[in-house]
Amino acid sequence: MRPLSHGDPIRLGPYRLVGVLGEGGMGKVYLGRDNTGRSAAVKVLRPELAHDRHLAQRFVREAETARAVTSRGVAQVLDAQTEGGRPWIATEYLAGPTLDQAIAAHGPLDGPALRALGSALASTLQDIHRAGLIHRDLKPSNVVLTSGGPRVIDFGVARPEHGLTLTTTGQIPVTPGYGAPEQVLGQRVGPAADVFSLGAVLAHAASARPAYSGEHVAAVQFAVVHGSPDLGAVPPELRPLIEPCLARDPAQRPQPASVAAAFAPPRDAHRVWKRGPLADRIKEHEALAEQFATLPGTTAGDARPSRRRFLASLAAGGTVLALGGAGAAWWWTAEESELPAAADAPPADLLTAVALHESPRPLWGPLKVAAPQAAGMLPLRDVVMVAHPPGGLAAYKVTDGKHKWTLSEVSPSAGLLRLTEKLFVAGDDSGNVLAFDASTSERRWSVPADAENLLATAPDGGTVYVQTKDGQLSAVDVTSREVRWTRPAPAGARLDSAALGAAGAEHLVVCTGDGTYFAVGAATGEEAWTVERNASSATAPAVEDGVVYMGGKALTAVDLTSGDEIWSLASESLSSQADNWGPPTIDGSRLIAVDDGGGRVVDKVGGEVTSRFWLDGTEPPRTPAVVQGNTYWVVEGGTSSGVSAFGKPSSEHRDMLVWTYESASDDSGSDDSGSEGPGSEGPWYVAAAGNRVFLMNSGSLVALPVF
Structure with a gap:
């Protein structure tokens, strides 16, 4: 890793460039970071070669050929710009040695x-x-x-x-x-x-x-x-x-x-x-990649470091990555920054200090944006989307909460899913699956699929999985704009509107309303495996690197292809209730899940508990924890007591309760105190992006800062 030098771009598309990974005869490869904090390897054709027609054609061909391969054994293409003066290709940043x-x-x-x-x-x-x-x-x-x-x-x-x-x-x-x-x-x-x-x-x-x-x-x-x-x-x-x-x-x-x-x-x-x-060497690369992705910086109270100071530290061996308070963040100075694309929101600043006895004010809200019973929200690009009363979907700017657009043609009850960095999918009352640009609400395509419930999208954005109105599974192919296959659920599994899904490159995993997990192949929909009644209700699975992680009676890691158990972690609770483990969330090499009121940080590979934090309630939340900045955000007391932020194990507030937000509901829509209030009835919903956490409760939406 080398610092940027004179002539290197600062931003390419949605990617802020922070250093040089390598270079060759045709171009350079930069480490980039998008507005969600995800790292990418951005390959750029040299300026002096960009006007060479043959080399430009080869560069275009590279982007096209790499996009054509969807195997999990290759680095996936995330984005590309092959026209204009500076063609570039962004791929996954793989953490590990060659x-x-x-x-x-x-x-x-x-x-x-x-x-x-x-x-x-x-x-x-x-x-x-x-x-x-x-x-x-x-x-x-x-x-x-x-x-x-x-x-x-x-x-x-x-x-x-x-x-x-x-x-x-x-x-x-x-x-x-x-x-x-x-x-x-x-x-x-x-x-x-x-x-x-x-x-x-x-x-x-x-x-x-x-x-x-x-x-x-x-x-x-x-x-x-x-x-x-x-x-x-x-x-x-x-x-x-x-x-x-x-x-x-x-x-x-x-x-x-x-x-x-x-x-x-x-x-x-x-x-x-x-x-x-060998695994230890891989973990070293993963740790470095995580440090790059979170961009840690100065200790609390320090002035914001300049871009020059950061790059000088990189040139000295990258030691800046291991320095500074974990509760702080490094970011560009206003004088040296480039404005992001009009449709993409810049990340909010991470708080550089936390007063544990004084909760910081929200970025904006709470705003009365939806009916009290409305469920779910999705932040994408420069907006956060929620159900709009009496029907449809509304989008609010993530920077200030101002209303941006409303769509009346979609049915939020069918679900709302991210498809790509720019597009989301929703359903309508007729069962169509529709894709829209998140920033503009422009409809991109529509596929009749008899869809009642959207379950998951494939990691590459090439497939949308749905539950049909007659209780079957369907896969909608995004490229051909057709239904690829429709199949009944495996024997022993009954699909209903409560079903939740997650997809890997080659399989879809679904948890039904009665807690039965099953997996089907992405290509044909054929059953791969079924685990009946692993939970008493629908508990969202998490999928990564060929493994599915499941909550319920136990926190379990299962091979995504075969269904073979890799490890299982029993509850520490003395309660007799069937579901002691809530849905897990993946954070790099760790899982975060709640075991009967106690938060657990678990090693993803071996299943050992490495850290703990404690909640007020005893019922595990049905909403997965959210990871943003240096904190985990977890619904307290099951569904109705607010949302708390806990320090990551790597932060200076390790396992500590940083603060709890309990007052998101306000009929006037003007309360933005963020103080610890009396709480609100009904479930809480949590989502996060761009160093912001969004909470919704009883139809009120609030944006909180991130530590």
């Missing part, structure tokens, strides 16, 4: 770890090829090891399967030692070329040295075309699995599916990414 870095630090992978690597990479290649593409540059530096497993990056030279290798004078067509013989010779290549590269990568991972070497590039390329791989340091039991991948004849190489099957790892091999020396 494979070559890991091998240099820890030596070759052992048998189970290598099998896990080989199986994962082969499956990812299968997904890439299924999209009609060839990666063409698989090598150790293009594999990032994360806590969720290996991820493939860099689609800069990916081409459709029918593409020829294109080079210019003096340009090496492929990375020496990892490109297939047909690539070295400039011949037509197919998916088998990626299999050769996979074999070379696995040989390197198994032996800590390349399969092909030489004194110079030409010697390495000659060895690839005419020689044999050096597998002498590869464990004997693994050579028969790697050697076929390195056959000079493409027709003699196995298919990726066969490689994935041959490398099928032992049941617990995935733990290599979770525990041990």
Whole structure:
């Protein structure tokens, strides 16, 4: 990580750039942060090359090809701008070392770890090829090891399967030692070329040295075309699995599916990414990424640091990331900042100090915006959306609470879901699923789906899952604007309007009104697994990295694909009620959930309780906790006693109650005191974005600052 220098942009689209991750002949890769606090790797074409038509076309192709692959084994494209003077592509910022870095630090992978690597990479290649593409540059530096497993990056030279290798004078067509013989010779290549590269990568991972070497590039390329791989340091039991991948004849190489099957790892091999020396290195990267995402800064009472001071600290080794009060935040000075896009709200400042005995005032509100029984809200871009009486949807500016627009055509009772960084989806009385621009309320598309309840959207925004009016499941394909499939719920599960869902890349998880959890495949809707009556009522699941986390009778982590239990944490309560655990919330490597009135911070991998905080009530809330700034925001006393903010384990207010907000309801709509009042009847709803927390109770909406 290096600081920005003269000539580097400060902002690209929604991303504020904070440093340089790397650079090459075509451009630079920056670390960026959007208004929600999410980090991204932003790849930018160099200004002097942006007007080169061929290079610009290659850059456009990279964005298009990367978007076409939806496998969880690749870094997902978040956004792109391929026109204008500064084309850029934003992808997930993956926290972890590259494979070559890991091998240099820890030596070759052992048998189970290598099998896990080989199986994962082969499956990812299968997904890439299924999209009609060839990666063409698989090598150790293009594999990032994360806590969720290996991820493939860099689609800069990916081409459709029918593409020829294109080079210019003096340009090496492929990375020496990892490109297939047909690539070295400039011949037509197919998916088998990626299999050769996979074999070379696995040989390197198994032996800590390349399969092909030489004194110079030409010697390495000659060895690839005419020689044999050096597998002498590869464990004997693994050579028969790697050697076929390195056959000079493409027709003699196995298919990726066969490689994935041959490398099928032992049941617990995935733990290599979770525990041990390699996992510790991954956690170091995750911790650094989290520090970047939260932008910690000066201690309470210090003046705001300038951009220059921050970048100078980065240049000195990035130590600023470990300094300063955890309750504070670093942000740009007004003189040096760029205005955000008109449709995107800037993040609110984090409070730099907290007076524990004096609650800070709300940013705005409470405002009477909805009927008392109205449920749910969604902040997105520059607005927060809530149900509008007597029907429809209303949006209020997140910066000052002023009304921005109203939509009468939607039915809020069907649900409201974020689709992308700019779009949300809602339903109407006729069962249509509709997508709108959050900032302008402009309708983008509509699909007839007989929808009664919107359950979830896919992580890539490509699918909307709904419950139909006759109690079935449907998947709406966003690209084709059609219903992809409709199926009844699995046996033993009955869908109703209380059902809640969450989606991974390849599966949808639903919890029904009677607490039964089930998962179906994203492609076909076929049942993957069912856990009957794990709770007594609908309890929202949380999904990340192929694992689903469930509340209810126990806090449980389950493999998203198989339904196998990974770990389970029993309640510490003496109560006999069926549901002691509320819905979990994911915060990096941690889960936050309430166990019968006691908040628990739980290690996501092993299920151990690492920290605790205490609530007034004994009933777990039905609303998941919200993470924003350095605090967790949790509904107190089940549903009707207010919302409290607790310090994160990493903050200076570790596990402490920072303050409780109890007075969001006011008929006049003018009370903005934020003082601890008498409380309000009815449930509380919590949402957060841009260093703001939004609370709604009895139809009143208030925006609170974040610590």
